Amino acid sequence: MPHLLAPVLDTVAAEPLRQALLAYTEAGEAVLMDGSAVDRAGLACLQVMASARESAAASGLAFDIRSSSEGLTAMVVLAGMESLLAPLEANGTARRIAA
Numbered sequence: 001m002p003h004l005l006a007p008v009l010d011t012v013a014a015e016p017l018r019q020a021l022l023a024y025t026e027a028g029e030a031v032l033m034d035g036s037a038v039d040r041a042g043l044a045c046l047q048v049m050a051s052a053r054e055s056a057a058a059s060g061l062a063f064d065i066r067s068s069s070e071g072l073t074a075m076v077v078l079a080g081m082e083s084l085l086a087p088l089e090a091n092g093t094a095r096r097i098a099a
Helices: 011-026 043-059 070-078
Strands: 031-034 063-066
Touching (some): 011 031, 011 043, 031 043, 043 063
Parallel strands (some): 031 063
16 A cells, blocks of 8 residues: 655655655565645655655665645656656666656
């Protein structure tokens, strides 16, 4: 079951998010998130998610942000971190997203 991201992903939310995502990679589990409830996302949380993506790739684990909200998608694009929205397969390779 995907980790439900909080509606507000600000600096205060970064450490709890880091701990939650780290638990998945340390357990050897796919890092799956549901971004449908996100209203606002800050750079600190995007950096945490980018780090989790890199850790997942290095460990051969899947990474996916499912149902990215408009707010989350807009901030990801504004930050130039579109790769966060490209799912990784369990072997660490990016899956193409249809345009």
